[in-house]
Amino acid sequence: MNFGRKFSVLIVLFLLSFTLIFSAGKVDLSGVMKINYNNDTKAPLYMKGDLAKPTKKQRDPAKVFLKKYESLFRAERLDEESKKIKTVRDLNGNKNVKYQQYYKGIPVRGGQFYLEYRNNSIVSFAGKIKPEINVDTTPSISEGSIRNIAINSVPRGENREVKKMELMIFRDKKGIYHLSFKNHIRGKNYYWVSYVDANSGETLLKYNNIKNVSKTAYYDGTVEINMDGSQYEDTTRNTWVENDSGTIYTEGADTTQNEKCVQLLWSTSMALDYFEQKLNRDSWDGQGGAVPVNYVSSETAFYYNGEITIGDATSTSDIGFVGDLDAVAHEFSHGFCENSANLEYSYESGALNEANSDIVGNSVERWVSGDTSDWQVGEDAMRNGYDFLRSMIDPSESYNSQPEYYSDRYTGSDDNGGVHINASLGNKFYQLLVDGGTWYSENNGDTTVQGIAEDDAISIWYDAMTTKFTSTTDYFEARDLTIASAEDLFGTGSTQVEQVKNAWAAVGIGSPAGSDDGGGGSDEEAYEPNDSMSEAYEVTSGNTYNGYIYDSNDIDYYKFVADSAGTIDLELSNLAADYDMYLYDSSGNQLDKAYTTNDPETINYDISSSGTYYIKVNGYNGAY
Structure with missing residues (x-):
């Protein structure tokens, strides 16, 4: 190139x-094969090439990279102000290290990125480094006052209190930086996050951090599960079904309760098996972490703080719960997201969070059933004549109609900025990527996608979730980063890369392959x-x-x-x-x-x- x-x-x-x-200071870009820029910050979103190698003075290639390109990112002391979060292996077995950006020792919201290593050299960068931060790092409002502001900024909840608060650099939509406190407000089945300016007291952002959907209980008949004696616990997979008090349910005289516990243990086992057999990942954290499932007698379904909660009850409502496999797999996938991209649960990053759970949850169900034509979410959860909760193949047919393309997306503040509503864009992208088809968007008209089948599609999505998406990734950035994942896995110019471009273009995000290839950032x-x-x-x-x-x-x-x-x-x-x-x-x-x-x-x-x-x-x- x-x-x-x-x-x-x-x-x-x-x-x-x-x-x-x-x-612009001189930056040696001779080793860069590809670079995409973030439309908001104008800093690199993705870089690929022979980016950095150890030197005699600096043996860590990551520090060489951060020092070498800091003027390109327009950020000072990157080599000193970036800290490792974790190391992961991608589907090719390559080492990827995730970093958090800091400013004078304070973490930067959304300032997270991955560096990929090969032969002790850096060969790719993906993520966000926030540029040109210049903000006073001394709060002028006391922590006690900040707590009161945060509590009063969110809805009422039982036993709610600020469990954790941390200083964080917050960049707003206008590009202005704020010293803020991120407040984690928790209570019984309650978890809100509120960012409060540490000097003005302004609430910069707030959202409900409980990831929830609504689904029901129609059972799968005889299934095979592992149990530890009479307890509904699978010690091999490290998962169990418990009550609100944390006591594991045991088999008893209540046949209905027994069947529901069996259903939940089996559904969770299927999600764990899918991740292990299809994605080579051990549990939702990749390290064999425990997966507790809290079964309750009220109609609810959500992921919260390392636990899935599912419940049902006799009701006249349209939506129920326990018996839907993709309901459990959906909540399991929120746990996977928290342990990978950790997409913030608000606006577009939250919609991607929900889309991930629909994509992976539905993939688990299709893998178990063998029905590759099943693109319905929550079809086993609906009552009163409704067929399904969401349709990945036709978002307008969902229980609550969803947008079919990006320019028709919801832009208000309800639903945490449309996290469930706008999930349809990611859902339809993925369905087209797997099956192919022709879809209309307002800006691209009819776009035809050639399906690449499930295995390749889920590999691309998983690679992006684990090595490229970060906490504030939006839809246009997801477009560029899934293209990068397809290139990493299948090669530049491959059919898979072209169809990722086409599938996003079909829902109005970027341009189709063979056009100007415009996307979330601009190439080069x-x-x-x-x-x-x-x-x-x-x-x-x-x-x-x-x-x-x-x-x-x-x-x-x-x-x-x-x-x-x-x-x-x-x-x-x-x-x-x-x-x-x-x-x-x-x-x-x-x-x-x-x-x-x-x-x-x-x-x-x-x-x-x-x-x-x-x-x-x-x-x-x-x-x-």
Whole structure:
């Protein structure tokens, strides 16, 4: 791949007291084969290539990587402010280490990433490093006051209290950083999270952290389970069925209770067996961790704090519980998510969390039953004439209709920002990836997907969940990262890679294979497309920008706003070839140009009024 040639631009505007500067330090990208950027932060989302090796002075290739590319990420002291969380092996057996970003010793929300090792070298990066953090790390509000604010910010609950609070750097949707306290508010069957600004007391984000669905009990007849004597416990698989007090149920005279305990133990065993046999993963944490199932006599189903809770009761409601295999597997998969990507349970990351549970839960059920055409979620959970809770093949037919493509998604704050509602986008992506088909989205029209079958599809999803997704991954980032997983597993340009692109495009996320391949970030440069004045990338004060000329026809435009008359100094430097620079006003009139063979090229120009101004960079006679 022709990665393009780099340049740097320095702009200084002396407009009364206003100064704008942007520039890029030299970064050696010669070993980078592919790079995708995050649309929000303009920092790398994914990198692949010969990225870093040990040196004589630094034997840890991860520290070499973080130091080498810190200016590309626009983050200081990355090698010192990144801490290992855990090490995992991907489906190819390669070592992947997950890291947490810190700022002056305080964890950064969403600042998590994976580095992949091969032969003691770093060959890929996936995740998020938050750029240009500059925030006071001393709280001005007492922890006691923060606790009261957090408690009052969430709904009432039985015996609720702040069980844990931790300082965290929080980046809001406008790109502003806050010193915040993350409050874990718990009670009986109650778990909310509330981020509170440590200086203003503003509630920055809150969400219900109990992962729940609604399902019912229709039984599977005679099944085979392992039991420890008369107790409903499978010591081989490390799972059991217990009551609210933590006492394991034993076989007794209550036939109905016996059958329900058998059902739950069998369903959990099937989820464990699927992970072991299909994904080579030992339990939901990959380390053989215990899986307790709390059976209660009320209609409920949720995952909370390392335990599945399932219950049912005689009811006239439309939805019941225990007997649905994919209900139990769905909740089990929340435990898997918590021990892998740990997707935050709000807005798009929460929708991906729910989609993961539907995808894996449904996969468990289809694996057990052998019915590969079953794309219904909760079909064994419904009463009163309803057929299923959610449809992965036709989201509009779900019990509560769901969006069929991204532009039709729910954008409100109910349901933790639509975590169940918008799960349909991930669900339909996965169903198309497995089966293939043609699906309509508003931005792409009809898109046809060639199915790659279950084994390849679940491998790609699992690889992304365990080595690429992080806590705040959104749908467009998931698109780029599942493409990266498909490339890792099956090779660049493979059918699997092309169909991942098509399946996401079918639900309105990114473009189909063979088009511009636009996705969650842009390939190779964060500011593309910026090939015309109408597409000019807007620059802001204090940020760092890396520009590239990719071929003889590439032209890059940037724009900035001047608040008043003054003098503009422009500098174009670090040139890989003979590049020229031009300055225009908002009407497209050329004001000045720098077209020598110098490095740097410079422009010094007096403007007489405020307004929007444009910079064009291109190669002389097609140079690049």
